[in-house]
Amino acid sequence: MPKVRDILNQIIVEEAQRERICRRHTSGKSAHKIVKGRACLVIPTNATDDPYSYCAEAAKPILDAAWAKLHSLYNALGLTPPA
Numbered sequence: 556m557p558k559v560r561d562i563l564n565q566i567i568v569e570e571a572q573r574e575r576i577c578r579r580h581t582s583g584k585s586a587h588k589i590v591k592g593r594a595c596l597v598i599p600t601n602a603t604d605d606p607y608s609y610c611a612e613a614a615k616p617i618l619d620a621a622w623a624k625l626h627s628l629y630n631a632l633g634l635t636p637p638a
């Protein structure tokens with residue numbers, strides 16, 4: 556069977572090995588760092604060589620939007636998403 560292409564291969568969850576900047580919460584009263592040992596969503600960006608890291612709270616709307624987009628792609632092709 557041919558290998559299925561992985562379109563999300565650059566989107567990963569990593570455990571921070573050191574303190575990281577949360578790209579969603581860089582300023583204001585919600586500003587915070589991602590502490591060492593905490594899981595974070597890591598997404599590449601064209602803006603810098605370093606991918607952006609997001610805390611779980613910030614990752615939720617990003618993943619929700621991706622989920623909705625996947626559903627719309629299934630619908631546009633007349634396909635049923637996996638349960």
Ligand SMILES: [Zn+2]
Pocket residue numbers: 577578579580587609610611612613
């Ligand atoms: Zn955050």
